[in-house]
Amino acid sequence: MTERKVAYVYQARLSPQQLQDLIRQWQCQVIISWDLARLDLSGELRENGTAFKEDLEVRWRKIGDTLSVLVLSDSALNHPDLRPVGGKWTRQAMHPENDPKSIPTLVALNDKRYKPLFTQYPIIQAEKGHLACELFYRDGVAMFVSPRRILPLEV
Numbered sequence: 001m002t003e004r005k006v007a008y009v010y011q012a013r014l015s016p017q018q019l020q021d022l023i024r025q026w027q028c029q030v031i032i033s034w035d036l037a038r039l040d041l042s043g044e045l046r047e048n049g050t051a052f053k054e055d056l057e058v059r060w061r062k063i064g065d066t067l068s069v070l071v072l073s074d075s076a077l078n079h080p081d082l083r084p085v086g087g088k089w090t091r092q093a094m095h096p097e098n099d100p101k102s103i104p105t106l107v108a109l110n111d112k113r114y115k116p117l118f119t120q121y122p123i124i125q126a127e128k129g130h131l132a133c134e135l136f137y138r139d140g141v142a143m144f145v146s147p148r149r150i151l152p153l154e155v
Contacts, residue, residue, distance in 0.1 A: 007091035007136055009144075010071040010082035016045055018081065019060055019067050029053045030122050030150060050147065057146040072136055072146040087138040094133040094145070104131040106150070121150050128153040 033049030
């Protein structure tokens with residue numbers, strides 16, 4: 001694996017509209033959201049989800065009338081609703097070129113055991129792929145695997 005770099009983790013309580021505005025502002029490339037009945041890539045925000053791009057991931061979970069939001073970022077963010085999560089945060093890239101055996105492989109969409117509401121993964125427009133991720137550490141302890149890009153399976 002590659003060397004560890006500085007990372008930033010933030011938390012917030014937001015309304016669905018505030019979250020939608022942040023995702024739009026940060027230009028996240030992939031939005032996956034789900035509830036008990038649905039998982040899809042439509043961009044519609046449901047009870048739980050994640051949105052990501054190469055240098056940032058936003059996760060959310062509905063609690064009451066608001067959303068509990070966690071932001072995992074490669075750089076410092078200045079936003080009035082975000083509060084830093086304590087600890088010394090670092091990150092390490094997980095990429096097929098660095099360590100092919102530890103890279104998350106996406107479910108093959110043509111596998112009959114699954115019935116997703118989409119036929120291709122975004123960005124790569126294919127039925128199979130990998131996730132390039134960042135592994136986030138808090139005070140030296142691995143805490144989060146943060147997706148950053150969807151890559152073709154051949155990589």
